[in-house]
Amino acid sequence: MSGRSTEELIAALASEAKPVKPLAPPLKRALATLAMLAALAAAAILLLSDWSLLLVRYAGREHFMLLEIAATLATGALAVTGAFFLSIPGRSKRWLLAPIIPFVAWLTLSGLGCYHDLIVNGRSGWQLGPSLECLLFIIAASLVLSLPLVWRVSRARPVDPVPVALLTGLGAAAFSAFLLQFFHPFAVTFLDLAVHLAGILMVVAAMALLNRRALAPA
Amino acid sequence: MEEHLTKAGGHDTQERWGKLLVAAQAGDAAAYGLFLRSITPFVRAMARRRSWSEDAIEDVVQDVLLTVHRVRHTYEPGRPVKPWLAAIAARRSIDALRKRGRVTRQEIHHPGAYETFADPDANNPGAAASAAALEPMLAMLTPAQKEALELVKLREMSLVEASAASGQSIASLKVNIHRAMKKLRLRVGKDPAE
Numbered sequence: 384m385s386g387r388s389t390e391e392l393i394a395a396l397a398s399e400a401k402p403v404k405p406l407a408p409p410l411k412r413a414l415a416t417l418a419m420l421a422a423l424a425a426a427a428i429l430l431l432s433d434w435s436l437l438l439v440r441y442a443g444r445e446h447f448m449l450l451e452i453a454a455t456l457a458t459g460a461l462a463v464t465g466a467f468f469l470s471i472p473g474r475s476k477r478w479l480l481a482p483i484i485p486f487v488a489w490l491t492l493s494g495l496g497c498y499h500d501l502i503v504n505g506r507s508g509w510q511l512g513p514s515l516e517c518l519l520f521i522i523a524a525s526l527v528l529s530l531p532l533v534w535r536v537s538r539a540r541p542v543d544p545v546p547v548a549l550l551t552g553l554g555a556a557a558f559s560a561f562l563l564q565f566f567h568p569f570a571v572t573f574l575d576l577a578v579h580l581a582g583i584l585m586v587v588a589a590m591a592l593l594n595r596r597a598l599a600p601a
Numbered sequence: 602m603e604e605h606l607t608k609a610g611g612h613d614t615q616e617r618w619g620k621l622l623v624a625a626q627a628g629d630a631a632a633y634g635l636f637l638r639s640i641t642p643f644v645r646a647m648a649r650r651r652s653w654s655e656d657a658i659e660d661v662v663q664d665v666l667l668t669v670h671r672v673r674h675t676y677e678p679g680r681p682v683k684p685w686l687a688a689i690a691a692r693r694s695i696d697a698l699r700k701r702g703r704v705t706r707q708e709i710h711h712p713g714a715y716e717t718f719a720d721p722d723a724n725n726p727g728a729a730a731s732a733a734a735l736e737p738m739l740a741m742l743t744p745a746q747k748e749a750l751e752l753v754k755l756r757e758m759s760l761v762e763a764s765a766a767s768g769q770s771i772a773s774l775k776v777n778i779h780r781a782m783k784k785l786r787l788r789v790g791k792d793p794a795e
Binding site for chain 1: 625626627628629630631633634637638641659662663666667668670671672673674675676677678684685686687688689692693
């Protein structure tokens, strides 16, 4: 570091003591951001998606569809909330674990859905649908959703940006997967699910790498 | 003092830190200076747990203070200051350890490293040893001889310039350089004709 003494540094910092507005509590900021994302998602679903396709796909299994959607949304909501908490120094690291249970539930329910299709459709249940499109959808939607998320989270200038970036990535990927449900005109096979998962992992890894810099204090 | 502040019992201290930090957030420079000064022993004690030298500890302390300055808006008034501050100090100490790990993994210390020049002929690994050997020899010279030798032989000044710089006449410079060279040659044990 520079050759100046700690006392000189303190004097310099104190002389720069401009008023700063304390950030609102992380839960409040997380809820405001989730509300913003919900509005974005609702607009996209109402304007661009075809509800009837979703209902046809889950015909007779509506409760299953609701559970799967709930698990996906819970993963996204807990990941985003955790990112806001972890961006503040000294908050519990347990937030990193918060989305694990809904994430596992979401993957399990998706897997069960695939199994159901396998029984109904036989061998075709193993085929690969237009998965490249799904992969691109998850990546593109994650990018769009990440922008407001990173903008909001980065206001805290996280001291330890990696866990924050991981949770932000998981949140964006989960919400993208939720949106994908409304733009997915075919039954999901195991291979499709693997591609979805690969898309999610790609988004989480990319966010962790990119956001580590974007979120790091200057 | 440091020990006292790192103990869990410093409730009053935390309350005082909280008040000072809230005042600092409002732009009170005096309160901010006082806050930074009062947390420094605590930060230093935390840095000492993970550090390897006094210099490194002071670097970490300054890094923590700079970080506190950048993220002071993340302190939520009314909450305890110590966990907030301890998280920043721990993070910066770990960053310093990692940085040190990266440097020591990729760099080794070599005494001749600083004597490396672009021209390969100019590299002389024995130069440092020669300089060390020369020092006791120079101690044998009178101050006037040493000055004359330095100005004319080492700084490569002309006799006129050296005379102006030292105040010695050109004749005494010549005599002093001659005597100095003779003494050095005798000490090295070499023939003056060499």
